[in-house]
Amino acid sequence: MATFTIPPPPPLDIDSSSLATSFKKFKQAFTNFELATGIATRDNSLRVATLLAVIGQPAVDLYNTFTWADEADAKTYQKVIDQFEVHCKGHANTTYERYIFNTRVQREGESFESFVTSLKSLAETCEFDTLTESLIRDRIILGMKNANIRQRLLREAHLTLTQAITIVRAAEAASAHASEIAKSTMSDISDVHYVKHERQNRQKPAKFKQQQNSKSQICRNCGDKYPHNDHPCPAQGKTCLFCKKQNHFAKVCKTKLKQQAEVNLVEQTTPHSHSQPSLQATQGESNNEDYLFAIGPSEESNQLLKVSVIINDQVKTTAVIDTGTSVNIMSRETLNTICTEQSPLEPTGKQVYAFGANSPIEWSHSATSEHCERAPHDRCYIQCSCSTVVIDEFSDRFVGLGKLAGVTCKLHVDQSVTPVTQPHRRIPFHVRQHVEAELKRLQELAIIEPVHSTPTPWVSPIRVVPKPKQPGKIRICVDMRAVNKAIARERHVTPTIDDILTKLNGATVFTKLDLNSGYHQIELDEASRYLTVFSTIVGLYQYKRLNFGVNSGAEQFQNLIQSALAGLQGVINISDDIVVYAKNQQEHNERLVKCMQRLIEKSLILNGDKCEFNKSSVEFFGHIFSSSGVSPSPTKVQSLIEAPPPSNREEVRSFLGLANYCARFIPNLASLSEPLRDLTRQSVPWSWEERHAKSFNDIKHAIAQHCHMAYFDSRLHSTVVVDASPVGLCAMLVQGSDRSNKIVALASRSLTAVEKRYSQTEREALAVMWGITHFYLYLYGSKFTVITDHKPLVPLFNRSNSSPPARIERWMLHLQQYDFSLEYQPGATNPADYLSRHPLASTSTVEPNEEEHINVIVENAVPKSISMDEIVAATTSDPVLQACIKAVEGIAGTRLHQSCSASKT
Known part of the structure; x- marks a missing residue:
């Protein structure tokens, strides 16, 4: 039997500033150690000796100073623990513990879960009693770094601790989802693009090079000086509060810095080919459609004209003037970066199109331009993707597990x-x-x-x-x-x-x-x-x-x-x-x-x-x-189109069976298939010639062109025809009656090296398993029929009291969510037979972890109460088995029956 070495807990820190908390953690760790090692059930003297062995020498010295009412108490585990607990609690300072609690804030790179866990742990020694949850809630609001979430929490009139934790978790998850979606949505027009002509051989000024040299001494992960001398980077192992990735802080986050760019400089070498709505130049606000374009500086001047913009009457920032647009615009990500505390977005009330966009912008925000000779705009139009708006506005719909309100399911x-x-x-x-x-x-x-x-x-x-x-x-x-x-x-x-x-x-x-x-x-x-x-x-x-x-x-x-x-x-x-x-x-x-x-x-x-x-x-x-x-789906008929030519007479028959199954959809099939039918005759020698290849390709082309895959109709009865050969599997989904079956989808795959060693029954069962799961979208939730050409498989699936091998039983358990019956049909009339013998190359398998099931197979193959020695002894004492052994070793086969009959008498 394998043994495990369980390490003891670390020694008790007697010099800790919070001795009561340190002892509580040690006690919990030692209790788990006792349970894991079985010491908890031993006598008191052994438990005390183990405690003193792991608690550390300073604590042992403290133990030696304890006064006992009875000498036996010094060897009683509970008495010793009580003495330590009284001593440690006597050193607890409630005022100091509350100071630590009230000054706890979320650290740079610290996750919210770690912050909440720390607050709950600190509150245990503060003796808050019934105010514990409300004070933890207040500390979360006051100590968290994200100002947007803090404002969201402060809007709740009767906020509980559970609600606060749920809202923050939902906001963090929504932020992570929004970041991922923003990265993958390349087609969304998020920023104002400033266009300029390409300029060759631009030299960087010496001042810029000096700035680069100075920046090279700053750590790109934490923002502090680099190198860090004798200590590791403080950002190592920490999580960025902006992009949720590890090993850097938010202040140097590349994603954040990228989104802060209000204007992207786009190098243009070819003219734009974007189609735009017709531009109607009108004066005043009577026009309800505005179009946003971008104009770059002239060749004579490279200076960008800038203006101060006040957003939400609170935040002041600088923006580049675009003299060719009639409105102000920025991306949702830029707005989130500039304004940590925002008011809700408002509908635009007019149709505004960003450059290259086919749909109007729908949201706007308060923004006032300063130091501008022309009349300043009081609105800024916010360009944001549909997914960003939905995730931001309904962030709580993407976290946790819901429960349909107001109804229950009755069986x-x-x-x-x-x-x-x-x-x-x-x-x-x-x-x-x-x-x-x-x-x-x-x-x-x-x-x-x-x-x-x-x-x-x-x-x-x-x-x-x-x-x-x-x-x-x-x-x-x-x-x-x-x-x-x-x-x-x-x-x-x-x-x-x-x-x-x-x-x-x-x-x-x-x-x-x-x-x-x-x-x-x-x-x-x-x-x-x-x-x-x-x-x-x-x-x-x-x-x-x-x-x-x-x-x-x-x-x-x-x-x-x-x-x-x-x-x-x-x-x-x-x-x-x-x-x-x-x-x-x-x-x-x-x-x-x-x-x-x-x-x-x-x-x-x-x-x-x-x-x-x-x-x-x-x-x-x-x-x-x-x-x-x-x-x-484009992959529906892939198996049929890519099937290789047959290599013998039996494979020709299988292919013709598939073609005949589609006969009602293929015109002149009899003429097309005549060269192949000649090869099926025993009197004709096997020889694959050019005319046979042409017939084969013409039939495949006709099937692909004329034998269209029918639309799936959930009102019709579905049938899955499966077959397994020594080299591959095939499944065909058909619908309709016996006389008007239509193919909905075809699929086949090759067997792996392990699957090729399965017995034929197991391969046929694998074909059933794979075929049903492959057509999951069509079959789940309806009653259907599965047709196989392997007759021994039918009772295994259709009888609830059957005892299949462990592997087949595992597949049957997986298929119990489907409502189907298994029927037998001879292989000569099985249209899936050909594709199973010519599967497409595939590395997929329903058993990627074959080794993990070996123990299950062994357990079900041999009764657990019988050992190998018992099997040997029983075989030795059994006269029938001994007669069989002698027959195998050389006794004539004709004497086997006589030997067995004599042994029974």
């Missing part, structure tokens, strides 16, 4: 089905700590809750699966197959592709929103939670939110979200994807704001990383929608 039970309490499945020791951590996380998010003193007629086991893209992380899957037999499904109408096409007709601007952990934002009715009880290594738990694996979950989730968004113009959803669409930018922005307001009313949270704002096209429901219409 309907067929009472005629007898409840089943399934046995607990043991979890490997090396992943148990990960399971406990995941259970704790789900419990903290109020997704699950422990079950105590409550009857549990339904108990389901769990299976732990590692997350492929997150090493060290696991996913807990509840096997709901038995429970699903008792759950009656609700039937709700799901939008079809025709509904979407009708609604999106004419739309030019799109935004796609993604609900964060959509299922877990639906509260499960208390009367239905007992159906989700599952057993773990630390007890029974049940879901408080809708969980994956419930057969009626997809339909109920779609209905609840659709109802929550009902009444909104230009908003549709399929499952957890929400699309906002409009005919123009202004209408799109209005609809998006109303949608975000509805999400606030319904307490729903979005996943900012998966949201797409203000796009000209969007992929939704397996199609690409744009202003020009709808088109299928």
